[in-house]
Amino acid sequence: MGFSTDAIHAGQEPDPSTGAVVVPIFQTSTYVQGELGKHKGYEYSRTGNPTRAALERNLAVLEGGKHALAFASGMAAINAVLTLLKAGDHVIGPEGAYGGTPRLFNAILRNFGLEFTYVDTSDPQNVAKAIRLNTRMVFLETPTNPLMKITDLAAVAQITRPRNLLLVVDNTFLSPYFQKPLQFGADIVVHSTTKYLNGHSDGVGGVAVLSREEDYTRLKFIQNAAGAILGPFDSWLVLRGVKTLAVRMRQHESNALAVALYLSKHPKVKKVFYPGLPDHPQYALARKQMTGFGGMMSFETGSFENARAVLNRARLCSLGESLGGVESLICHPATMTHAYFSEEERQRMGVTQGLVRLSVGIEDVEDILADLERALGAI
Ligand SMILES: *Cc1c(COP(=O)(O)O)cnc(C)c1O
Numbered sequence: 001m002g003f004s005t006d007a008i009h010a011g012q013e014p015d016p017s018t019g020a021v022v023v024p025i026f027q028t029s030t031y032v033q034g035e036l037g038k039h040k041g042y043e044y045s046r047t048g049n050p051t052r053a054a055l056e057r058n059l060a061v062l063e064g065g066k067h068a069l070a071f072a073s074g075m076a077a078i079n080a081v082l083t084l085l086k087a088g089d090h091v092i093g094p095e096g097a098y099g100g101t102p103r104l105f106n107a108i109l110r111n112f113g114l115e116f117t118y119v120d121t122s123d124p125q126n127v128a129k130a131i132r133l134n135t136r137m138v139f140l141e142t143p144t145n146p147l148m149k150i151t152d153l154a155a156v157a158q159i160t161r162p163r164n165l166l167l168v169v170d171n172t173f174l175s176p177y178f179q180k181p182l183q184f185g186a187d188i189v190v191h192s193t194t195k196y197l198n199g200h201s202d203g204v205g206g207v208a209v210l211s212r213e214e215d216y217t218r219l220k221f222i223q224n225a226a227g228a229i230l231g232p233f234d235s236w237l238v239l240r241g242v243k244t245l246a247v248r249m250r251q252h253e254s255n256a257l258a259v260a261l262y263l264s265k266h267p268k269v270k271k272v273f274y275p276g277l278p279d280h281p282q283y284a285l286a287r288k289q290m291t292g293f294g295g296m297m298s299f300e301t302g303s304f305e306n307a308r309a310v311l312n313r314a315r316l317c318s319l320g321e322s323l324g325g326v327e328s329l330i331c332h333p334a335t336m337t338h339a340y341f342s343e344e345e346r347q348r349m350g351v352t353q354g355l356v357r358l359s360v361g362i363e364d365v366e367d368i369l370a371d372l373e374r375a376l377g378a379i
Contacts, residue, residue, distance in 0.1 A: 003062070003177060004246040011057025012239065023054040025236045047224045051232040055239050056207070059197070062176040062242070063189050065209035067216040069223045070235055074172065074192025075100050076228035077206030079109075081168055081188055082137075083222055084215065087113025089136040094121045094151070096144040096349040098170065098192075099340045122282065124155040131163065140186075141170040142179075143286075146298040146333045146357040147350050148273040150282040153289055157185025166215070172196070172324070177249040178292040182211045193230075195324025196295075198241040199248055203234045248326065248362055252295030255368060256360040262369055263299050268379045270300040270354070295360040296323060298333070301379060304353035307332055309378035311356065316363065316371035323359035328368055330375075331357050 001009070012023050026049055033039040042048050052070050060068040071077040078101060085091070093105060095118045105116045119126040121140050138160050142151040153169065160167040168188045169181035175196040181189050191197055193205035207230075210216045223229060230238075253276070260274035275286035276293030286293060301307045310330075311319050317330040321337055331337060338351050346352070360368065 006061050007058070007245050008243045010061035011054045023051055023236065023239060025232050026050045027232050045232070046227050046229055049229075049232050049235070051239070052230055052235040055230070055235040055242075058239060058242060059176075059191075059193075059207050060209055062245075063171070063209040064176070064180050064182050065189065065211050066213065067220075068207050068209040069216075069219055070193070070230035070238075071206040071208070071223065072228045072230055073204045074098075074170075074190065074194060074206035075104060077190050077192075077208045078170070079104055080219060080222050080226060080228060081190060081208050082109055082114065083226065084166065084218055085114055085136050088115075088134055089113075090115040090117065090132050090134045091137045091139055092116075092121075092127055092130045092135060093118050093139045094141050094144060095119060096147055096149065096351070097139075097141045098145050098172070099338045101139070101141070101170070103340045120149070121151040121156065122149040124152055124159060127156055128159050131159075131165075135163075135165055137166040137168060139168045139170070140181075141173070143173050143275055143294070143296070145173065145296075145337070146273070146355065148275050148280070148297060150275060150285050150289075152285055153181050153184035153186060161185060173296050174290060174292070174294045175245060175249060175324075177245050178253075178294055179290045182209070184289060187211055188215060193238045193241075194322065196249065196252075197245065197324075198238045199245065199325060200237070200241055201322065201325035201327065203237040205230045205234050205238055249292065249294070251362040252360060253292045255362060255365045256293065256295045256297060258365045259358065259360050259368060259372065260297055262372065263297075266376060268301065268306070268376045270302050272300075273298045296357070297360070298355055298357040300352065301354040301356055304334075306379045307334075307354050307356050310375045313378040314371055314375040316367055317358065317375070323357075325359070326362050328361035328363060328371075329359040333357050 031042040056068040117130045167186045169186045171189045172192045189209040191207045263269045264272045274297035317328040
């Protein structure tokens with residue numbers, strides 16, 4: 001089946017008891033058992049819930065994985081995946097990731113004996129060089145946030161596979177519609193479903209998609225034992241959002257391409273970071289491993305004052321964190337999404353005070369462009 005057909009149907013057979021076309025919200029904590037030791041596959045909703053199970057089947061199919069497990073947030077999914085490791089294990093992580101990821105790694109997981117090294121993964125040799133005897137996992141994000149650097153997934157998999165390192169990829173920025181990391185040799189894909197998968201800015205959630213049975217068995221155990229599950233109503237919201245993922249992603253991309261071209265010609269804009277622009281340093285790689293460029297970009301205004309002027313005058317592009325919803329969102333990485341880092345770390349990553357990040361929504365593109373024209377007039 002094609003992607004759109006799977007998005008609408010995979011894991012979502014009409015409800016056998018009523019024929020309901022849409023998977024019901026099974027808002028229940030427990031399930032009556034017919035007799036001792038006999039149940040219909042569900043015992044308690046932390047362990048399993050039919051609405052969550054439908055979402056997990058659906059997302060496993062869309063990412064081309066064997067199984068998926070849904071969590072209370074993207075961070076809960078990432079945290080659960082990291083608990084596949086044990087004290088003394090070493091992880092190679094991305095420099096310039098979503099801020100919450102290194103915050104979890106450094107401020108919490110380090111206390112439990114995990115070790116982390118961060119490298120610029122856009123050069124796979126940096127990953128190879130960081131490997132130690134106790135390295136167990138490479139965690140990637142591509143494109144990176146907010147500078148849209150691309151990592152060659154197949155090249156990194158060639159490094160991790162022979163050494164039996166778990167390759168985990170955060171695919172939140174593109175969604176499976178534009179990138180399927182498992183096809184390039186990743187073992188686990190994680191998402192904040194809060195973003196494109198849900199797509200309507202009305203729920204927080206996360207998922208891990210797995211390609212290997214042994215990882216699934218262990219992570220399923222962790223999901224139940226640690227308990228950071230996605231609730232039935234939130235699972236249902238993601239299921240509903242995913243049905244329109246393909247049409248939304250196409251519109252996000254079409255709008256984003258127009259916005260990136262507009263910004264790249266604007267005299268007040270110093271630089272645009274968008275992988276769909278032919279002058280992006282990794283344009284060829286982006287075309288090789290992605291089937292589209294997505295709706296995220298950032299641009300350099302030159303100074304904090306300029307960025308503030310633009311952010312404060314933008315209206316349709318609402319000032320706020322998060323991304324991937326139908327509405328355009330604009331933010332200031334240095335003081336918002338990347339506030340966790342020190343100024344020195346931000347400088348090294350290239351997250352300047354003048355950088356503005358844009359999640360291009362699916363409003364009429366003329367309205368988005370007019371709003372940016374007005375906002376940039378404030379410089
Ligand atoms: C938002 C985000 C997360 C965290 O997800 P939450 O649902 O907010 O916990 C992780 N990775 C990326 C790339 C994100 O954008």
